[in-house]
Amino acid sequence: MTPTEDLDAATAGPIGLPLDEDGRPLLYASHAVVHLDAVADNLRAIRAHVAPAQVLLAIKADGYGHGAIPIARLVAELGLAERLGVATLPEGIALREAGITLPILKFTPVFAHEAAAAVAHGIDVTVVDEASFRCVEAAAAAAHHRAAVHLKVDTGMRRIGCEPSDAPKLAAMIEADGHHVHLEGICTHLPVSDTPEQDAFTAAQLARFAAVRSAVEAVLGRRLLAHAANSGGVLAHPSSWLDMVRPGVMVYGSYPDPAVPRTVPLRPALSWRSRVAFVKRVATGETVGYGRTWTAPASTRIATVPVGYGDGYNRRLSNRGRVLIGGRSCPIVGRVCMDQLMVDVGTGAHVAVGDPVTLLGRDGAAKITAADLAAWLETIPYEVTCAIAPRVTRLYDGGPGEP
Numbered sequence: 125m126t127p128t129e130d131l132d133a134a135t136a137g138p139i140g141l142p143l144d145e146d147g148r149p150l151l152y153a154s155h156a157v158v159h160l161d162a163v164a165d166n167l168r169a170i171r172a173h174v175a176p177a178q179v180l181l182a183i184k185a186d187g188y189g190h191g192a193i194p195i196a197r198l199v200a201e202l203g204l205a206e207r208l209g210v211a212t213l214p215e216g217i218a219l220r221e222a223g224i225t226l227p228i229l230k231f232t233p234v235f236a237h238e239a240a241a242a243v244a245h246g247i248d249v250t251v252v253d254e255a256s257f258r259c260v261e262a263a264a265a266a267a268h269h270r271a272a273v274h275l276k277v278d279t280g281m282r283r284i285g286c287e288p289s290d291a292p293k294l295a296a297m298i299e300a301d302g303h304h305v306h307l308e309g310i311c312t313h314l315p316v317s318d319t320p321e322q323d324a325f326t327a328a329q330l331a332r333f334a335a336v337r338s339a340v341e342a343v344l345g346r347r348l349l350a351h352a353a354n355s356g357g358v359l360a361h362p363s364s365w366l367d368m369v370r371p372g373v374m375v376y377g378s379y380p381d382p383a384v385p386r387t388v389p390l391r392p393a394l395s396w397r398s399r400v401a402f403v404k405r406v407a408t409g410e411t412v413g414y415g416r417t418w419t420a421p422a423s424t425r426i427a428t429v430p431v432g433y434g435d436g437y438n439r440r441l442s443n444r445g446r447v448l449i450g451g452r453s454c455p456i457v458g459r460v461c462m463d464q465l466m467v468d469v470g471t472g473a474h475v476a477v478g479d480p481v482t483l484l485g486r487d488g489a490a491k492i493t494a495a496d497l498a499a500w501l502e503t504i505p506y507e508v509t510c511a512i513a514p515r516v517t518r519l520y521d522g523g524p525g526e527p
Contacts, residue, residue, distance in 0.1 A: 251294075292343045439459065441500060
C-alpha cells in the first residue's frame with residue numbers, strides 16, 4: 125500500500141479507490157478526507173491551553189469547508205466545546221435540523237425578517253444597537269419564547285458593534301425592556317491578535333473591553349459571559365481568554381498567520397486528493413493549456429488531473445502551484461481549467477492513469493499544507509479550505525471515540 129493510500133485507509137476500497145458513505149467507489153476522483161481525530165486532538169489541546177475558559181467552536185462556512193454537521197456531531201458527542209458559532213441563520217438551522225442541541229451563537233445581528241426563525245430554532249443572536257435588540261424582543265414575545273443575546277462592542281475593528289461609550293446604556297435598556305430577551309454575554313473581536321508587531325493595538329483593545337465589561341456589569345448588577353479571543357487570541361494573548369474563547373481556523377489544523385506563536389500543537393484536519401486521468405508526452409517548445417502560458421523547455425510528460433477552479437482549486441495557482449504524485453512534488457503548468465489541471469511529471473519516475481494525486485495533505489515524506497497553498501495564492505489558510513466546492517465529496521475518518 126502506498127503512503128497516500130495508507131493515509132486514507134479508512135476510506136479505501138478493494139481496488140484502491142475511495143468509497144462513498146454507502147461503500148461504493150466514488151464516481152468523481154476529486155475528494156477531501158476530513159480527519160475527525162485531528163479535529164478532536166486540536167480541540168483537546170486548545171481546551172487544555174485555555175482552561176478553565178469555555179470553548180465556542182466557530183463552525184461557520186460549513187466548518188471552514190470541513191463539513192459543519194459531522195464536526196458538530198463529533199464535538200457534541202465528545203464534549204469538546206460548550207457552544208458553536210455561525211455566521212448565517214441557515215447555518216444554524218441546518219445544525220438544529222441535524223439534531224445538534226448545543227447552544228449556537230450567530231456572530232452577527234439578524235434583520236427583522238430573520239428574528240422569528242432565530243427564536244424558533246433557539247439560536248442566540250448578537251445585538252449591536254437598539255434596533256437589533258428590539259426585533260429579537262418582538263419575535264420572542266410573539267413566539268412566547270425567551271431568547272438569549274450577546275452584546276457586541278466595537279473596541280477597534282470598526283466593523284460591527286456598539287461604541288464602548290454606548291454599551292452601558294444599551295445593556296441597561298435590554299435588561300429593562302427585554303421581557304423575552306436575556307442578555308447573556310458581552311463580546312468583542314480582535315483583528316490583529318495574530319500579528320505580533322501589532323500586539324500593542326490588541327492590548328489596548330483588551331483594556332478597553334475590560335473597562336466596558338466592568339461598566340456594563342456594574343449597571344446590571346451581575347456578571348455576563350465575556351469573550352474576545354479568536355485563534356490568534358488563543359495562541360498569543362492569554363489576557364483575551366476571559367470566560368470563553370472562539371477558536372476557528374486553528375481547530376481545523378492551521379495557524380492564522382505564519383508569524384503567530386505556535387503555543388498549541390495542531391494537526392491538519394483535511395486532505396484533498398484526486399487521480400491522474402491522462403499522461404502524454406510533450407515535445408520541447410510545445411505549449412500547454414489555455415492562453416499557451418507555459419512552454420516546455422525540454423521533452424517531458426504532462427499528467428492531467430480532473431480538478432480545477434470549479435472544485436475550488438484557485439486559477440491563480442496556474443504555473444505556480446504544486447501537487448504530490450508518488451511522494452514527489454510536481455509543478456502545475458499552464459492555466460488551471462474549470463475541471464482539469466496539468467502537471468509536469470518529468471520523464472524519470474513512473475506515472476500512470478489512476479495514480480493518486482495530493483492537492484492538500486501528505487504523501488509519504490512530502491506534504492502540502494493549507495499554509496503552503498495560501499502562500500502561493502498570497503492569501504490566508506481560511507480561504508483555501510472554505511473555497512473547496514461542494515462537488516468535492518467529503519469523506520470522514522477517525523470518527524467519535526475516546527483517545
